Amino acid sequence: MIRPALALLLLSAVPALAHPVTVKSCNREVTFDAPPERAVSYDVNMTDTMLALDLQDHMVGYAGISRYYKMEPEISAKLGDIPELAPNRASKEVLAGAEADFFFAGWNFGMSVGGEVTPETLEPFGIKVYELTESCSHLGERPKMTMEDMYIDILNIGRIFGIEERAKALVDGYRARLKEITKDIDRSKPLKVFVYDSGEDAPFTAGRNGMPTAIIEAAGGINIMEDVAKSWTEVAWEPVIERNPEMIVIVDYGDVSAEQKIAFMKGNPAFKDIDAVKNDRFAVLSYVEATPGPRNIEAVAKLARAFWSK
CATH class of the missing domain: 3.40.50.1980 (Nitrogenase molybdenum iron protein domain)
Structure with a gap:
């Protein structure tokens, strides 16, 4: 017992x-x-x-x-x-x-x-x-x-x-890895960033509720479309041109490659005065890096290098 x-x-x-x-x-x-x-x-x-x-x-x-x-x-x-x-x-x-x-x-x-x-x-x-x-x-x-x-x-x-x-x-x-990645970033002047997912007549992009907004912000930038209350959505090209991003993040997936998306933007006269296009400042994230999940941490590292490398 x-x-x-x-x-x-x-x-x-x-x-x-x-x-x-x-x-x-x-x-x-x-x-x-x-x-x-x-x-x-x-x-x-x-x-x-x-x-x-x-x-x-x-x-x-x-x-x-x-x-x-x-x-x-x-x-x-x-x-x-x-x-x-x-x-x-x-x-x-x-x-x-x-x-x-x-x-x-x-x-x-x-x-x-x-x-x-x-x-x-x-x-x-x-x-x-x-x-x-x-x-x-x-x-x-x-x-x-x-x-x-x-x-x-x-x-x-x-x-x-x-x-x-x-x-x-x-x-x-x-959390520890992200802290290490971002410890030396100067956030006093965030880099203006546009996310280009797809579309030629009108771009599909990430708004403030999309994961790229968080990744960009962690890397020391600001999504120029963060005033759009959507996760992923279509916008017009006019506000992209007006807001003049300093960096364009390409989401790489599907039938149109990242290289083709970059070539489209660089070859279109309408975009010639955008700082990112003029200065050839493009960064590429794969789809799995740009959507919520474990790859987001290294996506921050990738963008931080692209944003702030001399």
């Missing part, structure tokens, strides 16, 4: 179960009674987040990458034989067919307002959704994007899967 005092000692030695846990996802509270076992991630940045947390064993697939992006060997190696369920958006039927119990996605990152795939439409299939923080701007006014928003997603995914300490250690490492 175990004495009461010994029983209490044994009980105290057993770690408390992490679940159920409740996390904030956009404007929703989502409760998980247990860590998901059959997760699906959408897009390369969210897939990269899952891999950075070593959650491969909890994944049954990913979606929305091969349509426009050639994955780095490091990401492919970590994925191993985890399949891509759809090259573009994964339908309800695809997710249900994979017997998924969790979908890490976002608005315009695998889901669309009023569309076929939303947290509400997946609920009858037993699929819970965590929404990428950057994508929540469609819900109305929110503060501009910061590096903290990327950390929040990692910490929340850690809580959902019961690996909170692992997620915290990862974020602590990112």
Whole structure:
């Protein structure tokens, strides 16, 4: 017979179960009674987040990458034989067919307002959704994007899967690396920066709620479109010319290469008086570096070198 005092000692030695846990996802509270076992991630940045947390064993697939992006060997190696369920958006039927119990996605990152795939439409299939923080701007006014928003997603995914300490250690490492990268940046006169994602008739760019705004600011710049209350959106060329960026950040993905985008801007007479074009000041970020996820820290390092190198 175990004495009461010994029983209490044994009980105290057993770690408390992490679940159920409740996390904030956009404007929703989502409760998980247990860590998901059959997760699906959408897009390369969210897939990269899952891999950075070593959650491969909890994944049954990913979606929305091969349509426009050639994955780095490091990401492919970590994925191993985890399949891509759809090259573009994964339908309800695809997710249900994979017997998924969790979908890490976002608005315009695998889901669309009023569309076929939303947290509400997946609920009858037993699929819970965590929404990428950057994508929540469609819900109305929110503060501009910061590096903290990327950390929040990692910490929340850690809580959902019961690996909170692992997620915290990862974020602590990112914070320390970011502090080291940015310690000598003079912020007294931020560099004016324009993000060129795509489009010739009208450019697709990042507004204040897009991750590039946070990356640019961390590197000592200012997004000339940070007054636009969107994450990613189309604007006109006129305000770009008027605001005269000193640096242009190219997002490299899809059928039009970074080199072609730069050539377009340098070859168009309408842009000849833009300081960045005149002085040939372009920096390139890959899609996975420009969207929220683990690659954002080294994206800051890359831009800081481009911004301030003599």
